[in-house]
Amino acid sequence: xxxxxxxxxxxxxxxxxxxxxxxxxxxxxxxxxxxxxxxxxxxxxxxxxxxxxxxxxxxxxxxxxxxxxxxxxxxxxxxxxxxxxxxxxxxxxxxxxxxxxxxxxxxxxxx
Amino acid sequence: xxxxxxxxxxxxxxxxxxxxxxxxxxxxxxxxxxxxxxxxxxxxxxxxxxxxxxxxxxxxxxxxxxxxxxxxxxxxxxxxxxxxxxxxxxxxxxxxxxxxxxxxxxxxxxxxxxxxxxxxxxxxxxxxxxxxxxxxxxxxxxxxxxxxxxxxxxxxxxxxxxxxxxxxxxxxxxxxxxxxxxxxxxxxxxxxxxx
Numbered sequence: 001x002x003x004x005x006x007x008x009x010x011x012x013x014x015x016x017x018x019x020x021x022x023x024x025x026x027x028x029x030x031x032x033x034x035x036x037x038x039x040x041x042x043x044x045x046x047x048x049x050x051x052x053x054x055x056x057x058x059x060x061x062x063x064x065x066x067x068x069x070x071x072x073x074x075x076x077x078x079x080x081x082x083x084x085x086x087x088x089x090x091x092x093x094x095x096x097x098x099x100x101x102x103x104x105x106x107x108x109x110x111x
Numbered sequence: 112x113x114x115x116x117x118x119x120x121x122x123x124x125x126x127x128x129x130x131x132x133x134x135x136x137x138x139x140x141x142x143x144x145x146x147x148x149x150x151x152x153x154x155x156x157x158x159x160x161x162x163x164x165x166x167x168x169x170x171x172x173x174x175x176x177x178x179x180x181x182x183x184x185x186x187x188x189x190x191x192x193x194x195x196x197x198x199x200x201x202x203x204x205x206x207x208x209x210x211x212x213x214x215x216x217x218x219x220x221x222x223x224x225x226x227x228x229x230x231x232x233x234x235x236x237x238x239x240x241x242x243x244x245x246x247x248x249x250x251x252x253x254x255x256x257x258x259x260x261x262x263x264x265x266x267x268x269x270x271x272x273x274x275x276x277x278x279x280x281x282x283x284x285x286x287x288x289x290x291x292x293x294x295x296x297x298x299x300x301x302x303x304x305x306x
Contacts, residue, residue: 006219061220
């Protein structure tokens with residue numbers, strides 16, 4: 001990394017308060033499927049996440065991916081499947097058209 | 112996102128690999144990025160994200176993601192940004208400007224993303240492509256310390272992994288920018304010599 005200070009410097013998540021009247025699911029120290037379900041619903045309705053949660057999510061993921069290898073080496077268990085997709089480019093509604101036009105490769109370890 | 116509704120939501124039995132370029136161009140880049148990130152946080156061992164050439168500052172300034180972050184999650188703060196020269200903003204100086212914190216955090220997280228994923232020791236998945244130098248092997252990718260540079264720059268392994276495009280003609284050809292295009296024979300040679 002260069003000398004440039006991180007945007008996380010001076011950011012005190014604990015001091016950020018999510019108001020009582022925030023109508024979305026609450027995020028604590030771990031991500032949950034309930035939070036994601038609520039998030040999807042909010043986005044469909046044109047609502048935003050609380051800024052605290054946005055910061056929390058980005059920082060948590062940065063920490064996870066930073067420790068991953070430059071080339072991640074993964075194995076897919078026999079009873080699992082893998083979907084590879086790319087170039088979604090900020091489209092919330094893909095629909096069937098997207099499946100036809102984009103590169104979706106379904107693979108599992110037996111291929 | 113329709114993708115998950117139609118194709119199945121990510122679980123321990125349904126792995127996902129997003130091969131880059133999930134931001135810019137569309138108007139829902141922050142939503143997509145946050146959703147993918149939320150799944151990465153929930154399922155770090157079965158949900159993977161490769162960096163694409165649009166997970167970079169230069170692209171995000173021009174193609175909309177930085178502006179979208181500002182519009183939706185505005186949190187300006189004073190930051191030191193190194194001077195860079197963009198093709199479209201030649202000579203413009205970006206030092207000491209007010210930056211949006213959400214975008215800056217995203218930008219730093221993009222720099223941390225892996226550049227490739229090797230699936231089952233057989234399938235190399237990466238957003239750009241292979242290399243202008245035929246001698247590059249998987250071990251060179253393994254050894255590449257991506258944390259030494261936040262942005263891909265205009266040459267080198269990281270740039271080629273994000274930018275190289277396929278072409279129908281065999282061999283190599285010049286491309287739209289500084290990267291090169293690779294034809295099928297070059298790709299086949301890489302597979303033969305490295306995997």
